[in-house]
Amino acid sequence: MLRLTYLGYVFLALALSALTANFAPQLPGEVSARIAPLFGLGHRAAQNLRAAVATLIERRNLRYENRQLAEEVAWLEESNTELKVELERLRRALAVREAQAPGVVASAPVISEDTSGLYRRLILGLGEADGLSAGMPVTSPDGLVGVIIETTPHRAVVRTVVDPESRVGVRPEGGPGRGIAVGEPPASLRVELPVETKVAVGELLVTGSLQGLFPEGIPVARVTRILPRTPGALRKVVRAEPLVKFGLLEEVVVLGKL
Amino acid sequence: MRTFLLIISSLIMQSLVSGLLPDRLTPPDLWFLLVLVLASRHNPYAGLAIAFGIGLMQDLSSAGYLGFHALGLVSAAYAFYGLRGWLHWEEPAARMVIIFLSFLVKWGGYLILVYWLRYTTLPASTWAQVFAPELALTLLLAPAYLWMAEALLGPEDETYA
Numbered sequence: 001m002l003r004l005t006y007l008g009y010v011f012l013a014l015a016l017s018a019l020t021a022n023f024a025p026q027l028p029g030e031v032s033a034r035i036a037p038l039f040g041l042g043h044r045a046a047q048n049l050r051a052a053v054a055t056l057i058e059r060r061n062l063r064y065e066n067r068q069l070a071e072e073v074a075w076l077e078e079s080n081t082e083l084k085v086e087l088e089r090l091r092r093a094l095a096v097r098e099a100q101a102p103g104v105v106a107s108a109p110v111i112s113e114d115t116s117g118l119y120r121r122l123i124l125g126l127g128e129a130d131g132l133s134a135g136m137p138v139t140s141p142d143g144l145v146g147v148i149i150e151t152t153p154h155r156a157v158v159r160t161v162v163d164p165e166s167r168v169g170v171r172p173e174g175g176p177g178r179g180i181a182v183g184e185p186p187a188s189l190r191v192e193l194p195v196e197t198k199v200a201v202g203e204l205l206v207t208g209s210l211q212g213l214f215p216e217g218i219p220v221a222r223v224t225r226i227l228p229r230t231p232g233a234l235r236k237v238v239r240a241e242p243l244v245k246f247g248l249l250e251e252v253v254v255l256g257k258l
Numbered sequence: 259m260r261t262f263l264l265i266i267s268s269l270i271m272q273s274l275v276s277g278l279l280p281d282r283l284t285p286p287d288l289w290f291l292l293v294l295v296l297a298s299r300h301n302p303y304a305g306l307a308i309a310f311g312i313g314l315m316q317d318l319s320s321a322g323y324l325g326f327h328a329l330g331l332v333s334a335a336y337a338f339y340g341l342r343g344w345l346h347w348e349e350p351a352a353r354m355v356i357i358f359l360s361f362l363v364k365w366g367g368y369l370i371l372v373y374w375l376r377y378t379t380l381p382a383s384t385w386a387q388v389f390a391p392e393l394a395l396t397l398l399l400a401p402a403y404l405w406m407a408e409a410l411l412g413p414e415d416e417t418y419a
Contacts, residue, residue, distance in 0.1 A: 002302050006336045009310050010367075013332070014374050016314075016325035021375060032321035042270040046277025115272045116320035116327065117284035117388045118368075150321065157321050164384045184383050186391075187281040247281045 026134075029150025029157045032114065036123035036155055040112035047250065103215065105131050105254045108138075108156070113246070120163040120185045120246060122146070124156040126254075132156045135213065137255045143219040143243035144168065144207060145252050158252070161220060161242055162187055169209020170220050172199045178208050181220060181240065189221050189242060192235040199223055205240055215258065219243050261296065264410050265312075268292040268403075269319075275399075284388045286395035288403060289316045290364055293331045294338055294357060295407040298347055299414055302339045309335035326371050333367030334360040348414075350401070357400050361393055 020027060076083075108130070112123040126132055128151045138145040138158050146160035161168055166183035170191060177197030181189045193199060203223045207214040221240035229236060268288050276285040293312055297305035313328030320327070337360045345352040365385075408414075 002306075002336075002339065005303060005306055006332065009306060009332045010329060010370070012310070013313075013325035013329035013367075013371065016328070017323045017371055017375060020324040028318050028324055029321040031318040035319055040273070042273030042275075043277045045270075046274045049274075049278060112273065113276065114320040114322075115269070115276055115285070115289075116316065116322060117287070117392050118384060119320050119322055121321050185388060186284050188387070190383060245281055247277065247279075 026150055030152060032121070033123060033127070033150060033152040033155035033157050036112045040123065043112045047248075050248075103255045105136060105256050107251055107253055108132070109251050110249045111155075118164065118185065120160045120183065121149075122158040122160060122246065122249065122252075124148075124158060124252065124254075125154070127151050127154040127156050129153045132254055133257070135257050137214045137218075137258075138252050139218055139255060140244055140249060140252050142245070143221070144214060145244055145246075145249065147213055148254065156254075160246055161244075162189060162246070168207060168214065168220060169212045170205040171208030172197065172223075173204040173206050173219075175199075178210075179235070181205065184239075187242065187246070188224070189240045191221075191223075191238045191240050193238065195229070195234065195236050197236055199226065199236070199238060201226060211258075213258065215255065260411050264295070264407055265292065267406075267410070271403075279395075283395070284391040286399045287361075287364075287392055288396075288399070289313075289327070290331060290334055290361065290396060291357070291400055291403045292407075293335055294360060295404065295411070297335045297338050298342075299411065305335050305339065306332055323371070323375065326368065329371050330364040330367040333370075334364035337363035353404070354397065354400065358393075358397065361396060365389060 106126055108124040108126040110122050111125040114121040114123075122145070124132070124138075132148060132151050134148050134151060136148045138148060144161055146158045146163065146166060148156045149159045150157040159166055160183070161181065162183040162185050164183050164185060168181045169178060170181045171178045172193075175198055177193050177199070179191050179193035179197065181191045184190050191205060201223050204219055205221050205223065207216060207218045207220055221242045223238050224241050225239040227237040227239065268291075272285065272288040275288070279285055289312060293309045296308050296312075300308060309331040310328050313331035314324065316327040316331070317324050338356060341356045341359055345356050347353055347356060
């Protein structure tokens, strides 16, 4: 009888997965965004703990640091006037940059991440009410983060580039050759490039698909390994490490849809 | 009430541990340990239902396919009840063996669903990189987690032990 009950649950799970995949693919994302605050509590605590440990390590030699800071303050006072002038210049530059980069929709805080080891998704603290919608690229100063796949009025779910369902069109920064980077959790990418592409370990990969989801030229990952080519292979396969450290992300920039 | 408290604290701990570990490491599966603890305190029919419900909750929180983790966890609970007939859950060493074998069955459940979905998600490389660290960290954390669960829920009911 217990075996039959178990088999019943197996069939129920298979039916639910098929229904989700075919008829309601947005449902799990929507619920995930709504219950994010519960998991966000642990996520924020972890971020604070990590920051606290980092601070403790950095400040082991407080006396030495204090002397260094005293010298630095003297220097800072001397250059205060110069910095004020520099600040004005930067303000003007920022205004120009804002005017020339209309693609930026919002700067959003990362409030949580999914708890499954098989996916790599982030929850943002902004949603539809802030102008976010599915399909918008998400970046950070370090590089490409991913794409928004689901939104609620005040939350958004981001599928990062290392998520197994992520596909990003990329090319080597220094030359031609467009390929596809597929996410491999927990923190790597498998990139398939044309066999003629010249790529070396350590080379930067940037977004480069034609009419894709992402703007051209955003840094994505750095090549860590070139896999040996099998006889008859039509693609060159490399492994790459994303430039973004997803566990340390606190804020991301959301761009408009292309 | 205490069971509810254990569920909530497990979920918060799961996100806490996920956040504390470096990006390269897959976090331990506390959802799985939670299911085993609850299964050990309920009859098999209720235990399977609880495992399935918690699995659905994990699916929803992960924004993944509905039924994916549910099938893994219900398989783990089913294996747990089978293994408990052969090994004593009360003995620490046997407990770790039960956890290890139930963990393998959980991944067997995942594989059934991946096959059902015609490999449209989660390529083989993902399994290779996630399986081993998740297993190792889950086993490493299991004694502390089980101790915490027992402290919160009290001694196990002899009826289901």
